[in-house]
Amino acid sequence: MPDVPPAKRVDVEVEGHPLSLSNLQKVFYPAVGFTKGQVIEYYTRIAPVLLPHLAGRHLTLKRYPDGVEGPYFYEKQCPGHRPEWVRTKGVWSRHNGREIDYCMVDGLATVVWLANLADLEMHTPLGTAETPKAPTMLAFDLDPGPPATIVECAEVACRIREVFDHFGLRTFPKSSGSKGMQLYVPLNTPATYELTKAFAQGIAQLLERRHPGLVVSEMRKDLRPNKVFIDWSQNDEHKTTVSVYSLRARERPTVSTPLTWEEVEAVLTTRDPADLEFTSDEVLDRVAEHGDLFAPVLDLQQELPRL
Numbered sequence: 090m091p092d093v094p095p096a097k098r099v100d101v102e103v104e105g106h107p108l109s110l111s112n113l114q115k116v117f118y119p120a121v122g123f124t125k126g127q128v129i130e131y132y133t134r135i136a137p138v139l140l141p142h143l144a145g146r147h148l149t150l151k152r153y154p155d156g157v158e159g160p161y162f163y164e165k166q167c168p169g170h171r172p173e174w175v176r177t178k179g180v181w182s183r184h185n186g187r188e189i190d191y192c193m194v195d196g197l198a199t200v201v202w203l204a205n206l207a208d209l210e211m212h213t214p215l216g217t218a219e220t221p222k223a224p225t226m227l228a229f230d231l232d233p234g235p236p237a238t239i240v241e242c243a244e245v246a247c248r249i250r251e252v253f254d255h256f257g258l259r260t261f262p263k264s265s266g267s268k269g270m271q272l273y274v275p276l277n278t279p280a281t282y283e284l285t286k287a288f289a290q291g292i293a294q295l296l297e298r299r300h301p302g303l304v305v306s307e308m309r310k311d312l313r314p315n316k317v318f319i320d321w322s323q324n325d326e327h328k329t330t331v332s333v334y335s336l337r338a339r340e341r342p343t344v345s346t347p348l349t350w351e352e353v354e355a356v357l358t359t360r361d362p363a364d365l366e367f368t369s370d371e372v373l374d375r376v377a378e379h380g381d382l383f384a385p386v387l388d389l390q391q392e393l394p395r396l
Contacts, residue, residue: 103198106174110205117156117209120340123369125156128336129204131369136197138381139334143200143211147180147191147218149329150203151210157338161209167192168206175199178218183327193218209336212329215285221326226386227274227285227393228330229293230265230320234305234313238362242270243353245304245317248296250350258391261383262353264365266337266345271330275389282326288393289321333383336369344372347382 099110113126132139150164167177167190176195179188194200194211203211215224229249231242246262249272253260261273276285293306296319305316312318323330331337331345346367356364367375375382 101201103201104196106172106198108172108198108201108205110201115156117153117207118340118342119156119158121342123342125205125207127369128207128209128342129201131336131342131373132200132204133197134373135334135369135376136200138376138384139200139211139332140194140196141381141387142333142383143194143213145193145217145219146213147178147221148194148203149212150192150206150208151212151338152207153209153338154207156207157209157340161338163212164208165189165191172202175202180218180221191218209338211332211335213332214326214329215324216282216326222282224280224282224285224324224326225275225277227276227280227289228323229272229289230323230330231270231272232313232318232320233269234310234316234318237315237317239264239268239270239365240356240360240362241303241315241317243356243365245296245300245319246270246272246353247357248300248304249292249319252292252295256394258393259385259389261386262348262350263333263383264343264346264348264367265331266335266343266367267339270348270365271345273383273386274393275386275391276393277388277390278392280393282324284393286321286324289319289324293319293321333386334372342369343367344369346372346375349379349382 101108115125117125153161176193177190178193179190182189215226231245233241250260263271297304297306305312305318333345335345337343
């Protein structure tokens with residue numbers, strides 16, 4: 090019998106909703122042959138731990154229609170061709186002078202629909218769509234300036250943790266899935282971005298004074314070589330960070346992965362950045378073994394002290 094070419098579309102039903110999946114054999118990560126079908130499979134399998142972190146947050150899509158080596162675009166306005174069961178929420182945009190109807194991710198069917206749109210990366214704000222001006226967490230985005238790597242980010246993360254340990258507050262690290270690391274301080278108590286941004290900037294400046302050879306708190310790129318930029322400005326209602334468990338558009342299908350502090354400390358000895366880099370298969374194995382290491386970020390109640 091002659092070979093039958095794979096169907097360009099596959100009709101499925103997810104949570105009672107019909108979906109037509111297209112081009113499943115299309116290679117999205119050419120270096121390793123990772124296909125669009127495998128992207129959808131990853132997001133389907135990771136959904137039980139991903140969905141709670143997307144719930145209630147207005148999503149910014151980062152779409153790669155031709156895979157990671159092709160052009161990409163961000164999309165805040167939920168596509169007009171969405172199924173009627175994909176919920177949206179209008180959130181006021183100061184920059185656009187109007188409300189933007191964002192996609193809201195309520196279940197597996199929406200995750201599969203987004204993956205089929207080649208939304209490789211999922212980016213969320215630190216607040217919710219219902220209260221966009223009230224962050225539920227504080228975040229530090231640690232960006233290494235070459236030749237610094239995630240190893241130097243781990244050093245900075247440990248320094249930040251020491252500060253919050255002093256305040257009696259827990260912190261949670263994750264890899265960005267790219268070259269850096271993020272550190273989250275769950276609040277889940279009344280807060281404003283005015284407070285969280287000022288607090289994060291103060292911590293960044295403090296560490297820059299204490300460790301001038303390692304840390305930079307200013308955005309100037311000429312100051313960053315072989316240092317770690319602590320991006321405190323992410324604490325803003327108009328900015329997003331990559332969601333935990335999101336794929337990244339790198340050479341391999343790496344994932345923004347929750348880390349244990351033991352892993353962060355261990356890399357200070359091995360000095361091997363690969364120790365904190367995880368692909369989709371490895372993340373699924375980690376979740377099967379450890380569950381959601383980032384679960385406390387969703388409901389742990391903490392308050393920032395006064396500066």
